[in-house]
Amino acid sequence: MAQSKSPFADCTRFLNGHGPRDPAEKLREALAELRPQEAADIYGEGEMIEGFEQDVASLLGKEAAVFMPSGTMAQQIALRLWCDQAQTKRVAMHATSHLQLHEQGAMQVLHGLEPQLLADSKRLMTRSDLEALQLPLAAILWELPQREIGGQLPSWEALESELLWAKDHGIRCHLDGARLWEAAPFYDKSHADICAAFDSVYVSFYKGLGGIAGALLAGESDFIEASRPWLRRHGGNLISMYPYVLSARAGLARHIENFSQYRNKAVELAAQLALLEDLRVVPAQPQTMMMHLHIQRDSEALNAANERLAARTGVMLFGKARELTPGLAKIELSLGQACSALPAHEAASLFAQLLAESAEG
Amino acid sequence: MAQSKSPFADCTRFLNGHGPRDPAEKLREALAELRPQEAADIYGEGEMIEGFEQDVASLLGKEAAVFMPSGTMAQQIALRLWCDQAQTKRVAMHATSHLQLHEQGAMQVLHGLEPQLLADSKRLMTRSDLEALQLPLAAILWELPQREIGGQLPSWEALESELLWAKDHGIRCHLDGARLWEAAPFYDKSHADICAAFDSVYVSFYKGLGGIAGALLAGESDFIEASRPWLRRHGGNLISMYPYVLSARAGLARHIENFSQYRNKAVELAAQLALLEDLRVVPAQPQTMMMHLHIQRDSEALNAANERLAARTGVMLFGKARELTPGLAKIELSLGQACSALPAHEAASLFAQLLAESAEG
Numbered sequence: 203m204a205q206s207k208s209p210f211a212d213c214t215r216f217l218n219g220h221g222p223r224d225p226a227e228k229l230r231e232a233l234a235e236l237r238p239q240e241a242a243d244i245y246g247e248g249e250m251i252e253g254f255e256q257d258v259a260s261l262l263g264k265e266a267a268v269f270m271p272s273g274t275m276a277q278q279i280a281l282r283l284w285c286d287q288a289q290t291k292r293v294a295m296h297a298t299s300h301l302q303l304h305e306q307g308a309m310q311v312l313h314g315l316e317p318q319l320l321a322d323s324k325r326l327m328t329r330s331d332l333e334a335l336q337l338p339l340a341a342i343l344w345e346l347p348q349r350e351i352g353g354q355l356p357s358w359e360a361l362e363s364e365l366l367w368a369k370d371h372g373i374r375c376h377l378d379g380a381r382l383w384e385a386a387p388f389y390d391k392s393h394a395d396i397c398a399a400f401d402s403v404y405v406s407f408y409k410g411l412g413g414i415a416g417a418l419l420a421g422e423s424d425f426i427e428a429s430r431p432w433l434r435r436h437g438g439n440l441i442s443m444y445p446y447v448l449s450a451r452a453g454l455a456r457h458i459e460n461f462s463q464y465r466n467k468a469v470e471l472a473a474q475l476a477l478l479e480d481l482r483v484v485p486a487q488p489q490t491m492m493m494h495l496h497i498q499r500d501s502e503a504l505n506a507a508n509e510r511l512a513a514r515t516g517v518m519l520f521g522k523a524r525e526l527t528p529g530l531a532k533i534e535l536s537l538g539q540a541c542s543a544l545p546a547h548e549a550a551s552l553f554a555q556l557l558a559e560s561a562e563g
Numbered sequence: 564m565a566q567s568k569s570p571f572a573d574c575t576r577f578l579n580g581h582g583p584r585d586p587a588e589k590l591r592e593a594l595a596e597l598r599p600q601e602a603a604d605i606y607g608e609g610e611m612i613e614g615f616e617q618d619v620a621s622l623l624g625k626e627a628a629v630f631m632p633s634g635t636m637a638q639q640i641a642l643r644l645w646c647d648q649a650q651t652k653r654v655a656m657h658a659t660s661h662l663q664l665h666e667q668g669a670m671q672v673l674h675g676l677e678p679q680l681l682a683d684s685k686r687l688m689t690r691s692d693l694e695a696l697q698l699p700l701a702a703i704l705w706e707l708p709q710r711e712i713g714g715q716l717p718s719w720e721a722l723e724s725e726l727l728w729a730k731d732h733g734i735r736c737h738l739d740g741a742r743l744w745e746a747a748p749f750y751d752k753s754h755a756d757i758c759a760a761f762d763s764v765y766v767s768f769y770k771g772l773g774g775i776a777g778a779l780l781a782g783e784s785d786f787i788e789a790s791r792p793w794l795r796r797h798g799g800n801l802i803s804m805y806p807y808v809l810s811a812r813a814g815l816a817r818h819i820e821n822f823s824q825y826r827n828k829a830v831e832l833a834a835q836l837a838l839l840e841d842l843r844v845v846p847a848q849p850q851t852m853m854m855h856l857h858i859q860r861d862s863e864a865l866n867a868a869n870e871r872l873a874a875r876t877g878v879m880l881f882g883k884a885r886e887l888t889p890g891l892a893k894i895e896l897s898l899g900q901a902c903s904a905l906p907a908h909e910a911a912s913l914f915a916q917l918l919a920e921s922a923e924g
Contacts, residue, residue, distance in 0.1 A: 207600075208602065211600075222602075223602075223603045223605070223803065224603070225597055225601065225602070225603045225803075225805045225809075226594060226597055228603075229590055229593055229594045229597070229805075229806065230594065232590055232806075233587060233590045233591065233594070236586055236587055236590070239568075239572075240586065241569065241584075241586070242584040242585070242586045242589075244584070270798075271632055271798065271799065271801055272798040272799070272800075272801055273798075274795070274796075274797075274798035274800075275797070275798030276798075278798065304795075305795060305796060305798075306792040306793075306795045306796045307796070308795070308796035308797070308798075311796060312673045312674070312796055312797070313673070408802055408803070414802075414803050414805070414806065415801045415802050415803050415804070431667040432667075434635070434665075434666060434667045434669070435635075435666060435667045435668070435669035435672060435673055436635075436636070436669070436673070436797050436798050436799075437631075437632065437633040437634075437635035437636030437637075437639065437666075437669075437797055437799060438632065438633070438797075438798060438799070439633075439635075440632055440633055440776045441769055441775075441776050442584065442586075442769070442775050442776050443776070444586045444590075444775070445590065445593075445775065445806035445807075446806075448586075
C-alpha cells in the first residue's frame with residue numbers, strides 16, 4: 203500500500219466529470235439529502251429506497267425498479283432472468299460490453315450464460331450484425347452510449363430497426379444504460395421514450411450523476427420481483443444502502459437537466475482538439491459528453507507530461523492514458539460540472555502543450 | 564410502499580443493539596471518522612480501504628483481508644475457492660447456516676456447491692457429527708456464535724477437537740465470524756487465537772459493531788488475492804465503499820472492548836427473565852450478548868403487546884417476535900450499547916407486563 207500522494211492532489215481545476223471524488227463532500231451531500239424522519243432502508247425495504255426506486259422507474263417509463271449496489275449485478279441478473287424464461291443460455295452483446303471486458307467472465311462462470319459477441323471492438327453494432335446471429339437467443343444487450351468506443355450512439359432510426367428485429371424474433375431487449383442520462387440529449391427524447399422498447403433497463407448513479415456508487419434495474423413488476431432473490435444470491439441485498447441511495451437521489455436532481463450543456467462543451471472542445479496534430483477525436487463529433495482521444499504518443503510519456511502539466515498549471519486534464527498499440531495512446535474524456543471552470547480553448551491549449559512535451563520524452 | 568410510521572419511532576430507550584439505526588447519526592459518524600487527506604477508495608484500492616483491511620487482518624492474525632459489501636458474498640467466495648482447490652463441490656455446515664437459510668440457494672445455484680448439513684436445527688454441531696460426514700469434503704463452516712440457536716458457542720475444547728479432526732482429514736476450516744466480536748469474551752482469548760486454526764474467516768461490521776453495512780474476508784495472501792476476481796464477478800467490487808469502511812472503522816474502535824460488558828448484561832438479564840412463567844431463555848445462560856426467548860404466546864398477540872408497551876413506556880424491547888410453532892414465539896435479543904440506559908430489572912419487569920398483556924389477547 204503506497205503512502206504516495208496523488209500527483210493531482212493539488213489541482214484546482216478538472217476537465218473530467220464533476221471534479222475529484224471527495225468523500226467528505228459526498229458524505230455531506232448525502233446527509234443534506236436526508237429528509238426529516240427518513241429512516242434507514244433495511245434489506246431493501248423502507249420508504250427512502252422504495253420511493254426512489256419508484257421515482258426512477260417512472261422516469262424510465264417502467265412499472266418497477268430495484269436499487270442494487272452495482273451494474274455488474276444488475277445486468278447479470280437481468281440476462282439470467284431472460285435466459286431462464288426463454289430456456290436458453292444464449293445472449294448477444296457487443297464485443298466491448300462491460301460483461302465481456304470487466305466482469306471476469308461472471309456471466310459464464312456464475313450463470314452459465316453463453317454470449318455471442320456482436321460487431322468488432324471499434325464500431326457500433328448494426329442490424330446486419332443482428333441478422334447474422336445464431337438463434338435461439340434469450341436476449342440482446344444494447345449499451346447506449348457505448349463507452350469503449352468513445353460514447354458512440356446509433357441513430358434513432360438504426361436503433362429502432364434493431365429493436366424491431368429483436369421483437370420480431372421474440373428476443374428480449376436489455377439496455378445497458380450506465381450512461382443513459384448522457385445519451386438523452388443526442389436523441390432529444392425523454393428517458394422513458396428511449397427505454398420504451400427495452401424489456402429491462404440498467405442505469406448507474408455514479409458516472410454522469412456523480413453518486414458514490416449504486417445502480418438500478420427497471421422493468422415490469424413481475425420481472426423486478428423475480429430479480430430480488432437473485433440480488434440476495436449475489437450478496438447485494440445489503441442491510442442498508444442509504445449512503446448510495448441518498449447520493450444517487452442528490453446526483454439525479456443536480457445533473458439530470460445538465461447533460462445537453464456537458465455535451466455542448468464536449469462538441470466545442472472536440473472541434474478545437476481536432477486541429478491538433480497527432481491527435482484524433484473518437485467520435486469526431488461527440489454524441490454525448492464523452493469522447494476518446496487517440497494520440498500518437500507513448501502512453502507513459504503522455505502520463506508523465508500530464509502530471510508535470512498538472513503540477514505546473516493546477517489543471518488535471520485526465521487521469522491515465524492507456525496504450526492502444528505501441529506509440530498510440532487512448533485518453534477518455536467525460537465532461538461534467540467541473541469543466542465549466544475550464545474554457546474549451548484553454549483546455550485545447552493545454553493539450554497542445556501536452557503533445558509538445560510528450561513528444562520530447 | 565406504506566407511509567406508516569414505525570410503532571417504535573417515538574421510543575427513547577432500547578433493549579437491543581446500539582439503538583435505532585439512524586442514518587443521520589451514522590453518516591455523521593462516517594464523516595467524523597474521515598481523516599484529513601483521506602481519499603475515496605476506487606474499486607478496492609486506496610489507503611483507507613487497504614489500511615483497514617490490513618488492520619483487521621492483523622487483529623484476526625491473518626496475512627491479508629478484503630473488504631466486501633456483504634457476508635453473503637464473502638462466504639460463497641471462500642467456499643468456492645476451497646472447492647476449486649480441492650476439486651470437489653462438497654462442503655459441510657450446520658443446518659441453520661446463513662448460506663442454508665438466508666441466501667436463496669446461492670451456493671448451489673451460482674457456484675454449484677453441494678452442502679452437507681450437520682446436526683439439527685436446535686443444537687450445536689459436534690465432533691461426532693463431523694465423523695459421520697461423507698468424504699471427500701473441501702471445507703467445513705463453523706459459525707461462532709450460532710445465531711439461529713441463540714448465539715451458542717461450543718467449548719474451546721470441543722471446538723479444538725472438531726478443528727483437529729478437519730485438519731487430520733485435509734479439510735479446510737472456514738469461520739463464519741459474523742459475530743466473532745461477540746464470541747471473544749466467552750473464550751477469553753484474542754481474536755487471533757480464536758481464528759488461528761481457521762483457513763479463512765469472515766467477519767461482519769454491522770451487527771455487534773454497529774456499522775452501516777459491510778464485511779471482510781481474511782486468510783493467507785494467496786487466498787485473498789484469489790478472492791478478488793470472485794468479488795468482481797459477484798458485483799461487489801464497487802467503485803467506492805468508503806461510507807461502509809469509515810463506519811466499520813468507527814464501530815470497531817467504539818465497541819471492540821465492550822463485548823464482555825454487553826455479555827455480562829445479557830447474563831444478568833437472562834437470570835431475571837428465567838424467573839418468568841411461560842418463558843424460556845436459550846441458551847439458559849447466554850454465552851454472548853445474544854439470547855433467544857421462547858415464549859408460550861401467540862406471536863401476533865406478543866407483537867401487539869410489545870407495540871402497546873412501547874407506546875406507553877417509550878421502551879422498545881424487541882422488533883418482531885416470530886412463530887416457532889402455533890402458540891410458541893421466538894424473540895431474539897442482542898444487547899449492545901443501548902441497554903446501558905435500561906437496567907436489567909426494569910427490562911425484566913417490562914417482559915413480565917408483556918407476558919401478562921399478551922395472555923389477555
